[in-house]
Amino acid sequence: MRVLSYAAGRCVACRTCEEVCPETFFDETSQDKSRIRIHEGRETHRAEFCNQCGECIDVCPTKALARSRRGVVRLEDPLCVGCLSCVGFCPYAVMFWHSDEVVPFKCIACGACARECPEEALEIVDVEEPLPLGA
Amino acid sequence: MSISKKAETPRRVLAEFSYERAAAERGYTGQTLYVNVGDGTIESRPVTETMKEQFIGGRGFGLYRLWGGVEDDTRWDDPENEIVISSGPCGGITQYPGSGKSIVVSISPLTDIPVDSNVGGHFGPLLKFAGWDALEIQGKAERDVIVVIDGRSGRVTVEEAVEVPVDTHLVGHWLIDQMAESDEDRYYMSVVAAGTGSENSRFGCLNFSFYDRHREAPRFKQAGRGGIGTVFRDKGIRAVVVKSGPVSGDSNQPADRARISKVGSQLHREIFEYDDEQNQMRKGGTTYLVSIMNDYDLLPVHNFRYGSHPEAKKIAGDVWQDLFTQGIPDGCWYGCTMACSHAVDQYEVRTGPYQGERVIVDGPEYETIAGVGSCCGIFEPWAILEINFYCDTYGLDTISFGTAMGFVMECYEAGVLDQEKTGGLELSFGNAEAAIEVLHQVARGEGFGSIFGQGAHRMKDFFVEEFGADRDFVEDIAMENKGLEYSEYVTKESLAQQGGYGMTNKGPQHDEAWLIFMDQISNLLPTFEDKAEALHYFPMFRTWFGLCGFCKLPWNDVVPPENAETDEPQKIPSHVQNYVELFSGVTGREVTEDDLIEQSETVYNFQRVFNIRLGKGLREHDAVPYRSMGPVTVEEYESRAERYDKQLREDLSVDPQGMGTQEKLAALRAHREQQYEKLLDAVYERRGWTPRGVPTPKKLESLGIDFPEVIAIVERFL
Numbered sequence: 001m002r003v004l005s006y007a008a009g010r011c012v013a014c015r016t017c018e019e020v021c022p023e024t025f026f027d028e029t030s031q032d033k034s035r036i037r038i039h040e041g042r043e044t045h046r047a048e049f050c051n052q053c054g055e056c057i058d059v060c061p062t063k064a065l066a067r068s069r070r071g072v073v074r075l076e077d078p079l080c081v082g083c084l085s086c087v088g089f090c091p092y093a094v095m096f097w098h099s100d101e102v103v104p105f106k107c108i109a110c111g112a113c114a115r116e117c118p119e120e121a122l123e124i125v126d127v128e129e130p131l132p133l134g135a
Numbered sequence: 136m137s138i139s140k141k142a143e144t145p146r147r148v149l150a151e152f153s154y155e156r157a158a159a160e161r162g163y164t165g166q167t168l169y170v171n172v173g174d175g176t177i178e179s180r181p182v183t184e185t186m187k188e189q190f191i192g193g194r195g196f197g198l199y200r201l202w203g204g205v206e207d208d209t210r211w212d213d214p215e216n217e218i219v220i221s222s223g224p225c226g227g228i229t230q231y232p233g234s235g236k237s238i239v240v241s242i243s244p245l246t247d248i249p250v251d252s253n254v255g256g257h258f259g260p261l262l263k264f265a266g267w268d269a270l271e272i273q274g275k276a277e278r279d280v281i282v283v284i285d286g287r288s289g290r291v292t293v294e295e296a297v298e299v300p301v302d303t304h305l306v307g308h309w310l311i312d313q314m315a316e317s318d319e320d321r322y323y324m325s326v327v328a329a330g331t332g333s334e335n336s337r338f339g340c341l342n343f344s345f346y347d348r349h350r351e352a353p354r355f356k357q358a359g360r361g362g363i364g365t366v367f368r369d370k371g372i373r374a375v376v377v378k379s380g381p382v383s384g385d386s387n388q389p390a391d392r393a394r395i396s397k398v399g400s401q402l403h404r405e406i407f408e409y410d411d412e413q414n415q416m417r418k419g420g421t422t423y424l425v426s427i428m429n430d431y432d433l434l435p436v437h438n439f440r441y442g443s444h445p446e447a448k449k450i451a452g453d454v455w456q457d458l459f460t461q462g463i464p465d466g467c468w469y470g471c472t473m474a475c476s477h478a479v480d481q482y483e484v485r486t487g488p489y490q491g492e493r494v495i496v497d498g499p500e501y502e503t504i505a506g507v508g509s510c511c512g513i514f515e516p517w518a519i520l521e522i523n524f525y526c527d528t529y530g531l532d533t534i535s536f537g538t539a540m541g542f543v544m545e546c547y548e549a550g551v552l553d554q555e556k557t558g559g560l561e562l563s564f565g566n567a568e569a570a571i572e573v574l575h576q577v578a579r580g581e582g583f584g585s586i587f588g589q590g591a592h593r594m595k596d597f598f599v600e601e602f603g604a605d606r607d608f609v610e611d612i613a614m615e616n617k618g619l620e621y622s623e624y625v626t627k628e629s630l631a632q633q634g635g636y637g638m639t640n641k642g643p644q645h646d647e648a649w650l651i652f653m654d655q656i657s658n659l660l661p662t663f664e665d666k667a668e669a670l671h672y673f674p675m676f677r678t679w680f681g682l683c684g685f686c687k688l689p690w691n692d693v694v695p696p697e698n699a700e701t702d703e704p705q706k707i708p709s710h711v712q713n714y715v716e717l718f719s720g721v722t723g724r725e726v727t728e729d730d731l732i733e734q735s736e737t738v739y740n741f742q743r744v745f746n747i748r749l750g751k752g753l754r755e756h757d758a759v760p761y762r763s764m765g766p767v768t769v770e771e772y773e774s775r776a777e778r779y780d781k782q783l784r785e786d787l788s789v790d791p792q793g794m795g796t797q798e799k800l801a802a803l804r805a806h807r808e809q810q811y812e813k814l815l816d817a818v819y820e821r822r823g824w825t826p827r828g829v830p831t832p833k834k835l836e837s838l839g840i841d842f843p844e845v846i847a848i849v850e851r852f853l
Contacts, residue, residue, distance in 0.1 A: 059472065061464045062322070063348050082384020083229040083470030084396060088403020097400060099393030102384040 001071025002109045003127055004036070006047040010121035013038050013045045017113035017122060024112040025105065033098050035107040036122075047122075050094045050107040053130040056086035072109050080104075144313055147295040149280065150175030154289045156266035161390045162224030162721040163187060167200065168267040170282055170293065172370055173214055173274025177291050182268050189839055191682040193223030194251045195738040196269045197240025198745060201249060204273055207748055211244040211362070212369050214275045220327070220375075221269035222259030225721045226684020227387040228470075230399030231713070232406065233686030235260050235468020237343060243361040243641070244337040244369075245535070245590050246618035248746045250361025250641045253681050255467030255476060256343030256354075258325040260684070261286075264379040264386050276371030283314075284377045296373040303328045303342040304494055304528045306374055307353035310344065314376055321346045324378040326353075329364035330530025335580035336588030338535035338620070339364025342527060349463045354478065355497050356467050359532040360644050361619060362590075368530070382469065390723030398713045398720075399470065406472045406693050414692050415452070420465075420475035421501035421688075422455040428505065432775075433625045433651060435510040437564050438541030439614050439762050440771050442625040446514040450504050454516055473689050475500075482520055486568075487575045489528070499523045499533075505623035506537020511544055512564030521571055529578045534644075538620035539591040540570050542613045551604040558582040592618040611761045617642040617751060626763050628778075629655040630807075631666040634814045637759040638670065640742045640752075646687065647674040653705055667817035676711075678735040683718060690714075737838040740822075740830045741845070747829065748848045754828040757815060764807045769796045772803075779803055827852060 015031065015038055022033035031037075036049040052073050057065045064079035065086060080103040086095045087104050097104045114122040157164040166179045182196075190199045197219035204217045219240045228234045237259030243250035262270055265286025272282070279296040300306055306328040315321045326344045333339025341364045342355040358364075389395055410416055414423050425447060428434035432442030448454075459477040467476040479496040499519055507522040508514060526533045540562075546552045547562040554561060558576075560569045560583060576584020586597055591613045598604035614621040619642025626632040632655075635648030650669050653659045660666045680687050691707050701708050711728055719725050726734075746752025765779075766772040772779055773796060780791040783799060787806050791799055819826060823834035829852045835841045 058462060059464050061348065061466055061469050078381075080384075081229045081382050081469045084384075084400045085403055085464065085470055085472045087400045088405075088472060089407045093404075097396055099396065102392070 001052050001127060001130070003052050003125060003131055004049055004107055004109050004111075004114065005123050005125045005131060006049070007121045008044045008046065010119045011038065011045045011047065012119055013040045014118060016116050016118060020113045020116045024110065033100070033105075035096065035105055036113055048092070048094050051092065051130040051132070052109065053091065055091050056089060056095055059085045059089040061085065073106070074108055075103065075106065077103055144298045147297060148292050149295055150177055150293040152177035152291040154179060154266065154291065156286050156289050159227070159263055159386060159388050161723050162387055163192070164263060164266050164268050166267060167196065167221075167269040167271055168284065168291065169271045169273070170291065171274035172272060172276040172280050172282065172293055172372060175293060177293070180271070189737050190741075191223065191734050191738065192268065193221050193226065193236070193238040193684055194240060194253075194678070194681040196221040196223075197238055197251060198249060198738060198742055200269060200271045201240050201242070202741075202745060204271065205242065209242060209749070210247060211242045211366055215273060216242045216366060218272045218363060218366055218370070219269055220259060220262065222263055223682055223684030225387075225717055227260030227263050227382075228389060228395055228399075228717070228721060229382070229384050229468075230392075230396045230470055231689075231717055232399075232402055232466070232471045232473045233468075233689040234470065234684060236680070236684050236686050237262075237358070238681045238684075239341060239358045239363050241361070241363045241366045242749065243363070243618070244339075244365045245362045245592065246642050246751070248617065248641070248749045248751045249742060250363065250619075251681060251742075252341070252358035252360045252363055253646065253686075254341070254343045254358035255345070255356035255686065256325060257345040257468060258327055258343045258377055260382070260468065261323060261325050261377045261379040264382060265377050270375070272370065272372070272375070274370065279371050279373050281373055282375040284375070287378060287380045299373045301334070301368075301373055302330045302528045303355055303530060304489075306342075307344060307355065310353055310374075310376065314378075319381070320378065322348065323380055323382060324376060327367075327375040328373065328530070329367045330528055330578070332526070332529030332531040332574075332578040332588075333364035333368040335585060336531060336577050337362045337365055337590045337593070338532045338539070338588070339366075339368060339530045340526075340532045341367055342530065345467055347463075350478070350480065350495065352495060354476070354495060355527060356476065357527060357532070359534055361641060362532070364530040364532075387721065389721040391720040394720030395717055398716045402689060402710075402713065403472045405695055406689075409695070410473070410693050413694070415456070416473050416475045416688070416692055417465075418461060419452045419456040419459065420477045420498075422499070422504060423452040424501040425504055425509075426451040428624065431656060432628075435505055435541070435623050435625055437512050438510060438545040438612060439621070439625055440545070440768070441774060442627075444509060444514070447509060449514045450508050450516060450519060455499070455504075458516065458520075471686070471689070473692060475688060479520055482524065484524060485517065485521055486571050487525060494524060496520050496524045497527060502623050503533040503537070506534045507540065507570070508537070510537050510541040510623065511570055513567045513570065514565075515567055518567035518571065521567075522574060525571070525574050525578070529574070531574070531577065534622050535590060535620040536574065537623070538614050539587065539594065540573070542591045542594065543587065545612055546598060546604065546609070549608070551598055551602060551609070556583075556602055590618065591615040591620050611767045614760055614762055615643070616759050617756055619643060621763065624649070624651060626651065627765050630810055630814055631660050631669055633759055633763055633811060634666065634670055634818055635674070636763065637757045637811075638815070638818060639674070640739065640746060643759070646681075647677055649673075659705065663813055663817040666814060667821040670818045671821045672706075672732065675732045675735040675739060676706075678739050679714070679731050682734060682738060685714070733838070737840055740835060740838055741840050743824075743828075743830055744835070744845050744848050747852065752828065753852065754815060754819075754826070757828060759811070761804060761808070764811060765803055766800060769800065772796050772800050825853065829853065
């Protein structure tokens with residue numbers, strides 16, 4: 001499956017990814033609409049984003065969440081009723097919601113952030129099993 | 136699955152009404168729909184500010200419209216009786232679990248007073264999104280009709296019921312075959328139906344559908360209590376269909392969506408984290424209660440004689456978890472991650488007209504298991520499923536069926552009934568086949584089933600008058616109050632819950648108060664004042680769910696770990712605050728916890744006065760059968776002799792040594808009946824009622840419902 005991969009050792013928490021992501025999907029740079037969240041630590045940093053585990057697919061009452069041919073879990077907006085079940089039931093709390101938006105959102109491994117990351121801390125990879133959170 | 140339409144049945148329109156669909160705004164569309172199936176009148180009626188301020192929605196709107204539609208002497212089968220369906224301002228939000236309920240109100244064939252029944256399924260929210268805060272049905276059709284409300288085209292029709300089936304599971308197939316014009320249509324429509332059993336009994340229920348996208352089939356939830364299905368069929372209605380068009384997280388147009396999203400996502404998380412270690416609602420729904428009730432001697436066994444049974448493990452939660460299909464989001468409205476609406480798929484029907492069919496059985500829930508199971512001495516899961524399926528499709532309330540059957544079985548074993556009187560049926564405890572045959576007879580309106588279909592209250596008179604039964608005996612053991620059969624908890628050791636049932640406005644249903652653990656197990660209500668306070672707060676708080684379109688279960692069937700450290704853990708303070716946020720967030724009206732209670736108090740007192748208006752609602756109508764208070768028979772006393780002897784010694788200062796069981800029974804009874812009267816005194820005082828149970832004008836004035844016609848009712852009893 002296609003997933004975003006994060007190298008904590010390279011990340012300098014410049015937050016470029018948190019700006020690129022909302023710009024890509026919402027045409028704005030508000031970081032609370034980012035599908036990737038960077039948490040700064042003293043020595044190393046941590047990233048939160050979807051690892052495409054697919055647990056959310058089973059809790060969606062309208063079957064709005066499904067896995068694409070490349071293994072990415074995607075939300076089909078017209079089917080979504082904005083119930084946020086997936087937000088509460090995401091094991092990694094990386095399905096996000098925002099007050100401006102009726103439907104939730106998540107990383108779909110589009111690679112936009114990886115392309116812009118100045119430290120090359122992010123990349124799109126193909127894996128057999130979901131990676132641990134933030135890996 | 137995509138729609139492959141069968142040949143469409145021609146539709147014969149008898150009455151028609153066009154309207155412009157009003158979008159919901161802060162939870163209200165601002166209009167209700169009136170349909171008279173007798174004379175064909177269809178019209179829009181405005182929702183006034185008084186309605187929104189004083190009656191809120193849901194049950195409040197139902198009672199308000201019903202009050203205006205009926206006379207003091209209206210009975211259930213008069214044309215002016217109404218069926219009112221309303222969800223409430225928060226009904227239809229998708230973000231918070233348990234926010235899609237409909238509340239149905241009508242004059243009950245069982246009690247002759249208003250009944251309110253809270254039901255899942257999609258009808259209420261979709262009705263709102265089709266443009267209506269409530270549906271008010273009046274009149275009686277000459278020939279059977281259907282009512283179709285199409286919010287997309289802005290058209291309401293009353294149509295002749297051409298080839299529309301009566302039994303609900305068939306109506307589900309009909310809905311998809313005949314009413315869905317596209318795949319998407321299936322998602323956004325809902326039907327209300329009853330069944331053939333509703334035609335021949337007083338405890339008919341209504342089934343409310345929702346389309347299960349995972350099973351690709353319509354499913355049903357039941358407005359079970361009080362016989363509204365009977366009213367529905369008496370009006371000549373086979374189905375009411377609503378179509379709304381697509382639903383989104385914004386369909387209810389809340390004032391502050393972020394506010395409700397915040398508490399909604401928080402509760403989803405609580406359920407995710409704690410449900411599995413708490414009640415496992417997501418795996419088994421309310422079936423977990425069977426073993427708890429059995430352990431605490433609260434499970435009704437053999438018509439409430441006992442509270443536990445060695446065979447209860449055969450019908451306990453783990454058994455049902457194995458039978459339910461797991462891994463499907465079984466919410467009865469979008470976003471309910473409590474997901475208790477489980478089903479047994481591919482159940483093969485064993486008896487009756489649908490023998491051999493493979494069907495979805497919606498449930499069973501705890502009340503059904505305890506009612507048609509342990510209360511009747513039936514501990515076989517297949518029999519419970521069979522009765523559950525047939526009660527639903529025939530449109531019969533499983534609680535009334537189970538409690539009334541328990542009464543009949545005890546009468547049979549006591550010799551009040553025999554095979555000659557039952558038409559050859561051996562109706563002893565545990566005889567599932569005989570109970571199922573009565574169920575089919577009810578649907579056919581035949582044999583003993585036609586007597587049984589009258590319900591426990593009327594069977595008492597029938598058994599006395601026709602079969603020579605002892606009046607005192609049947610009065611003691613028939614578990615009914617105001618004409619409604621009890622729901623499924625043994626209350627002998629909880630005085631507060633005896634009152635919780637006895638004082639319930641519609642009759643003994645536990646949705647107003649469930650105080651057994653607080654009272655009996657935790658001893659948190661030692662004084663009459665404590666009990667009265669609980670019988671004020673909890674009925675008012677729980678009533679509030681039905682004003683707004685909420686389900687009670689997400690309030691206390693999962694709790695955050697820190698709840699135990701709060702001052703009043705039994706109230707689940709953090710969840711109460713959620714409801715404050717939700718009401719404020721939807722309506723834009725800032726409220727406090729106290730405001731929620733006052734909103735309920737208004738509607739609750741109005742309903743009490745409504746009961747008085749129709750001839751009940753006084754102290755004498757809050758009397759309960761002695762079986763709910765204590766042991767009626769020697770056998771019952773002796774089964775728990777140690778407990779009762781101890782009470783005689785400690786509570787009555789009576790030495791049971793040397794006393795015969797009859798003597799001990801009498802002493803205990805005198806004490807318990809006296810305690811109950813003291814409880815009524817304390818609760819009435821707390822509620823601002825007279826000793827006769829009548830709300831005072833001062834109380835009604837403080838609640839803003841001192842309307843002249845309301846005051847005129849209570850003044851007759853002051």
